[in-house]
Amino acid sequence: MSNIITVSREFGSGGRELGKRLAGxxxxxxxxxEIVTALAKETGMDEGFLDQQLEASTVQIRFPIHFAQSFSELTTVPDTTVHILSLQSKLIKELASKGDCVFVGRAADALLEEKKPFKLFVYADQASKLARCRSRATDEENFTDKEMIRQMKRIDKARAEYHDIxxxxxxGERTAYHLCVNTTxxxxxxxxxxxxxxxxxxxxxQG
Amino acid sequence: MSNIITVSREFGSGGRELGKRLAGxxxxxxxxxEIVTALAKETGMDEGFLDQQLEASTVQIRFPIHFAQSFSELTTVPDTTVHILSLQSKLIKELASKGDCVFVGRAADALLEEKKPFKLFVYADQASKLARCRSRATDEENFTDKEMIRQMKRIDKARAEYHDIxxxxxxGERTAYHLCVNTTxxxxxxxxxxxxxxxxxxxxxQG
Structure with missing residues (x-):
């Protein structure tokens, strides 16, 4: 069986960098x-559109998560989003069987629970996350700190909601992870x- | 300035072992x-009594922590306990100035905040903590699992209350620590x- 590491992370904490370097x-x-690229190939959909569906549009999904037991019950979620999320889940499980790997985000820790991955959670304080986002922002992105903080929170909320389905x-609850790393x-x-x-x-x- | 590591931990998670080994x-x-021994020397009080005051009796202290700003306001806390806690705080600060060191528990992370310690939080799942407690229990301690779990929770609650004063x-909130280690x-x-x-x-x- 392949060995798997999952990295869950707060937006702006550097979890992606950490996951990539750890894999290296x-x-x-x-x-x-790579997951989005593969999905684009499989569905013939544009990567940008898929990104929007997978990251951004989960932000827009508002539903009673505590009552929803599965995607099929989420009748308020657009069919396309559910379809893409379902394809993504399938793809993550396939990739996990191929060999030792690191997954960043996408609720891989929950999706791959039965494969007993090593689960990392990466976080940081707000000032530190803000500085990281600033350093990566393009010149066109003229957000104020307040706007950026709102955006960070919005994305984390969406990640939490998707994960908790x-x-x-x-x-983010420590008991769900083997190690929680503060990058501040x-x-x-x-x-x-x-x-x-x-x-x-x-x-x-491990056994 | 000396380098300091503080280890906060859930009861039964192995935080003490981790702290001791890390120091080694x-x-x-x-x-x-060592802190209790030094306190006993300073006050002429029995170590067992001090233990009771520092660990067990914080469990019995019930007061409106959200309104209490300092020990002096905690009029419901027995004078002896406040006196001992105050001596302990003073001693922890003195020890922290003597050289590189590791403190386990005793809210040292909060007491030494200005010295910028590296802060660890050690935790584990309930089954794992129960097994650890069982393995250390003496023959006279015939607790049921239910009793042990109640006791573990009681001690953690006391630790949290003392810390939060x-x-x-x-x-236990991850943002307060540099690294949170699940020993399960x-x-x-x-x-x-x-x-x-x-x-x-x-x-x-670090600077």
Whole structure:
């Protein structure tokens, strides 16, 4: 069976960078954008449209999550979104069977629960996340801090909602993860070898 | 200035073992029981009595923590307890100035906030904590699982309450820590070198 690491993360915390570097350090496959590319290939849909459906449009999905047991009950969600989310879930499970890998986001921790992945949660304080978002923003993005913070919260809320449809454990609740990493005041690159070693030590005692 | 690590932990999660081993790995002083011994020396009080005051009796302290700003306002708390807690705080601050060290519990993370310690939170799932408590229980301790779970929760609640008198951040809330370690299904001894490396990488980028 392949070894899997899932990285859940607050928007702007550097979880993607951490996941990618960790995969590199361990020689594991890394899946994030690759999933969207594969979905585009499979569906013939545009990557931009898929992104919007998978990331942005979950923000717009508002439904009584505590009453919804499965996608099929989410009658208020557009059919296309449900279809794409369903295809994504299938794809994530297929990729997870192919070999050792790291998944960032996409509720992979919940989707792959039965494969017993090593689950990381990456977070940071607001100032730190804001600075990271600022450093990556293009010149055209003239958001105020207030707007950026609102956007960050909106995305995290959407991630939590999507995650909590699938999982019985709340997104970001420490008990759902093996290790929760605060990237505030830490250089991600510098802690990767230690995180890889921590993971190896953990893996070593698994049955 | 000395380098400080604080270990906050759920009862039964192995936080004490982790803190002690981490101190050993780094060659740092380790403070836990040592604090009680020093307090006993200073006050002439019995260690057992002090333990009761510091650990057990915080459980019995019930007061409106959200309105209490300092110990002096806690008029419902017995004078002796306040006196001992105050001495303990003073002692922790003194020890922290003496050299590199690891503190386990005693709200040291909050008490030493201005010294910018590296803050760990150690937790585990209930079954794992129960197993750890069972393995350490003496023959005389014939608790049922239900009783042990109640006791574990009682102690964690007391720790949280004591911590939250001093800190503006809630005990166990991930944002208050640099790293949150789930010891469920992990051998503590095996992850110590990785944790020490993580800490060293973090320390390296501090001002």
């Amino acid at each position: 350090e361990l020689g594991y496959a890394y899946y994030d954008r 699938i999982s019985s454990r709340a997104w 005041g830490t250089e991600i690159k510098a802690v990767i070898p230690a995180l890889a070693d921590y993971y190896r030590a953990w893996l070593n005692v | 790995e780094l060659g740092y002083a380790y403070y836990d029981r 001093i800190s503006s951040r809630a005990w 299904g992990t051998e503590i001894k095996a992850v110590i070198p990785a944790l020490a490396d993580y800490y060293r990488a973090w320390l390296n980028v």
